[in-house]
Amino acid sequence: MIDKEIKRQIIIDHYSTPRNFKEILAENYKVVDLQAKSCVDSFKIYLDIDEEVIKDFKFQGKGCAISTASISILSKMLIDQKVEVALEIIENYLKMIQGNEYDEKKLEELVAFDGVKNQIARISCASLGANGLKEELKKYGKTK
Amino acid sequence: MIRDKFPMLKNNPSLIYFDNAATTFKPQEVIAKINEFYTNSTTNINRGDYDLSYKISNEFENVREIVRTFINATSVNEIVFTSGASASLNTVAYGYGLTNLKKGDIILTSESEHSSSILPWFRVADSTGAIIKYIPLEKDGSFSIENFKKSMSDKVKVVALAHISNVLGYIIDIKQISSIAHSYGAIVSIDAAQSIGHIKIDVKDMDVDFLSFSAHKLYGPSGVGVLYGKYHLLESSNPYFYGGGSNITYDNCGNLKLKNSPYKFESGTSNIEGVLGLGRAIEFLNENDFEKLILKEKELTRYFIQEISKLDNVILYNPKTDSSIITFNIKGIFAQDVCVYLNRHNICVRSGLHCAKILAKVLETEGTIRASISFYNEKSEIDRFIEVLKNVTLDKCLEDIL
Ligand SMILES: Cc1ncc(COP(=O)(O)O)c(C=O)c1O
Numbered sequence: 001m002i003d004k005e006i007k008r009q010i011i012i013d014h015y016s017t018p019r020n021f022k023e024i025l026a027e028n029y030k031v032v033d034l035q036a037k038s039c040v041d042s043f044k045i046y047l048d049i050d051e052e053v054i055k056d057f058k059f060q061g062k063g064c065a066i067s068t069a070s071i072s073i074l075s076k077m078l079i080d081q082k083v084e085v086a087l088e089i090i091e092n093y094l095k096m097i098q099g100n101e102y103d104e105k106k107l108e109e110l111v112a113f114d115g116v117k118n119q120i121a122r123i124s125c126a127s128l129g130a131n132g133l134k135e136e137l138k139k140y141g142k143t144k
Numbered sequence: 145m146i147r148d149k150f151p152m153l154k155n156n157p158s159l160i161y162f163d164n165a166a167t168t169f170k171p172q173e174v175i176a177k178i179n180e181f182y183t184n185s186t187t188n189i190n191r192g193d194y195d196l197s198y199k200i201s202n203e204f205e206n207v208r209e210i211v212r213t214f215i216n217a218t219s220v221n222e223i224v225f226t227s228g229a230s231a232s233l234n235t236v237a238y239g240y241g242l243t244n245l246k247k248g249d250i251i252l253t254s255e256s257e258h259s260s261s262i263l264p265w266f267r268v269a270d271s272t273g274a275i276i277k278y279i280p281l282e283k284d285g286s287f288s289i290e291n292f293k294k295s296m297s298d299k300v301k302v303v304a305l306a307h308i309s310n311v312l313g314y315i316i317d318i319k320q321i322s323s324i325a326h327s328y329g330a331i332v333s334i335d336a337a338q339s340i341g342h343i344k345i346d347v348k349d350m351d352v353d354f355l356s357f358s359a360h361k362l363y364g365p366s367g368v369g370v371l372y373g374k375y376h377l378l379e380s381s382n383p384y385f386y387g388g389g390s391n392i393t394y395d396n397c398g399n400l401k402l403k404n405s406p407y408k409f410e411s412g413t414s415n416i417e418g419v420l421g422l423g424r425a426i427e428f429l430n431e432n433d434f435e436k437l438i439l440k441e442k443e444l445t446r447y448f449i450q451e452i453s454k455l456d457n458v459i460l461y462n463p464k465t466d467s468s469i470i471t472f473n474i475k476g477i478f479a480q481d482v483c484v485y486l487n488r489h490n491i492c493v494r495s496g497l498h499c500a501k502i503l504a505k506v507l508e509t510e511g512t513i514r515a516s517i518s519f520y521n522e523k524s525e526i527d528r529f530i531e532v533l534k535n536v537t538l539d540k541c542l543e544d545i546l
Pocket of ligand 1: 165166227228229230231258260261306308309310335337338358360
């Protein structure tokens, strides 16, 4: 468990200055289209995956503080990770969001969202990016 | 007090409900009417073989007369019961549009329409080769009668507009629009979902050709609504739904003779309790002096605008709103984050684009907060709301999840 104040700082920092926030048009990037079902949050994630390693991760779009900050943190953490490891991090993060047991050590700044599980309305905000990434990376793993 | 007649308000005294544009609460009498149907009067209608069915069929048909009077239609045969505004709007597009439009005809609409008003026309345009054109809005998102005039031509066959935009709440002058549209030979279909509960509507005076609305935004039940159409236009429209008792005869050579309007549009067992509830809701408004209630609502909205305009942290998108819809944002905080914070203070407002996604381009924002007032709201609720809004920060919005 980390301090409330630190969690607040992490989320606000990543919301107000999201990392890797850039539109990519290059053809070698996979585009993951994220559209929330019950709100207007909408993002695109651009992934450059080479030899089972995520070489680059950029994203663009608009959403609430929680969806934006969670994707920003994921982008920071997943660049240069193997797809396999990325999936582990994402799975672990989703477990935390859904209130299941998880491994805190793997999550770095993502632990800022450990309180989301208590707010049903915000679970979908916090999972928007992670769910989309999971689908895409799983697909990628199989075709390789 | 009018509030006492609404169980939702009585049973939830700390709730501040400012989402009346999404749906309204129901008076006790409406709930009792529906309950009565299920507890003492359950039957199907138009099967007059026994007293109960006969009685309820009569009551059901009597609601047509209640609606007719409420909107001042000429005949009960112009009142079609549907499952709601969306179904009514689809019936106009498929029923009238598919039958009467051809390649190159123009369907004229605006950029602030609800998806239920515009999407059926997308399909009609696809099937018929008709073209959808948008009347450019004013800079502030309001409707421009000048731009409407400029957009009119002999090619325009349908003018499809919302009486009140569900995003910005501006009221448009339907009477003037009908008169201009008719001078070019176009028909006018009005989406009255947002106006029916807030403006006295007179279809004859407005001279509209079609008018659609839902009961649930008029203090009635969900899943029921009305399509008004001038009789000759309903007659020249086809249902997009077949079966049930909507026909007179058919044979196995494929010959089919439909009933006249409104019955040809009402295939299958209707939402009987819904229609009865709608009738009761309108009677409730009549008995409680609807026009006076509307005035109270206007006064509350003026007060709301006056107070929210004083806040430095608020961007107000429709300061000139003339309905009871107020659209705003808090500087630097995403709409949904604000709504979550308001929810914690038991205040119900809506975030999002309220189905009019095209309007995002005009407002240059991805999301807004919409508060919408009813006559049963109180000044004290507005005061409490303003107090909460005054102190909102991004920090506070996140408090719940930390
Ligand atoms: C302007 C407008 N048109 C149509 C509708 C659709 O109404 P319903 O969902 O009751 O069919 C709504 C409801 O939000 C609306 O605001």
